Amino acid sequence: MHTRALTLSVLACALALGACKRSEAPAAKPAEPATPAATAPAAPAATPAASAAPGGDDNLNAVLWVQTSAEYRAATETVYRAAADKLDTALKQKNWDALVTDERGNAATGLPPAVVMDVDETVLDNSPYQARLVRDGKEYDDVTWDAWVAEKKAKPLPGVVDFAKAATAKGVTVLYLSNRAEHLQAATLANLRAAGMPVKDDSVFLGLGTFVEGCEQNGSEKNCRRKLAGQKYRVLMQFGDQLGDFVQVVANTPAGRDDLLKQYHDWFGERWWMLPNPTYGSWEPALFNNAWDQPREARRASKREALNVAP
Secondary structure, eight states: OOHHHHHHHHHHHHHHHHHHHHTSHHHHSTTSOOOHHHHTTTGGGOOHHHHTSBTBOTTHHHHHHHHHOHHHHHHHHHHHHHHHHHHHHHHHOTTOOOSOGGGOOSOOTTSOEEEEEOOBTTTEEOHHHHHHHHHHTOOOOHHHHHHHHHHTOOEEOTTHHHHHHHHHHTTOEEEEEEEEEGGGHHHHHHHHHHTTOOOOOGGGEEEETOOOTTOOOOTTOOHHHHHHHHHHOEEEEEEESSGGGTSOOSSOSHHHHHHHHHHTGGGBTTTEEEOOOOSOOTTTGGGGTTOTTSOHHHHHHHHHHTOOOOO
8 A cells, every 4th residue: 555545544443533532422412421531632622612612501500509608698698687677667567568569459458468489499409409500510490309308408698587477476488489389389488497497377378279269370380379479468578589489470571571570670679579590490591492302412502592692
């Protein structure tokens, strides 16, 4: 064989082997953790462009921020301390109500006071469940979620137990308005009690699937259950980690959500209290037209397109 032919043959083999390496597991399974052998040589040369390549998980930094940062703990404690300072004002003002007009079907005057709290990422921290998804390269599904809830291992957010105890001491009932399904009630209430949260009785849990006469629930929207809470209580405050915890989101688009924030801007920090949650929420599907049936990479592409790079 001629030297040139031999050189071309060797080069062709090298290129073929390189192509095979690029099609291995990290490319085929975008969210799967890379093996030590795969990451060791690449680490010194990592660049911002490389970190965006398939193999990363959109939620890695978000979950770690919740689990490890002092800033997250400071943020949640700030919210709950500020809310506790507003309790006396809310109690004294007899017309103080945290339900929007469309969800207040009866007069609130004379009703016993209550606060409405979302559960997940508002009262209970489910970041270990999110961490498992990151570790395993998986996405949320009902089976793994129900199994996590059954473990009853979620811890309370920093500051929430002190707030709830202060509210209870003032005669305020804590209501848990959650999109956890009704069949998860027993495990949820047991977890709340173990976390130190007050649970008056089973009626304080208003889960997904709660029947509200005369009100048709749209998906996981909470407006019907807020109306139910308003029938029995004067709602002093609401707590949540996304807009739908406070008011019905009719148009889940970035513009629609911005309009709601503008409309109720003055309610936040007074009647409504938002907790930080970068790990999930209805803000995310708003970026890809709420089409969860799209492949994961297609959804990721839409999110990248939404980045503001200040052109």
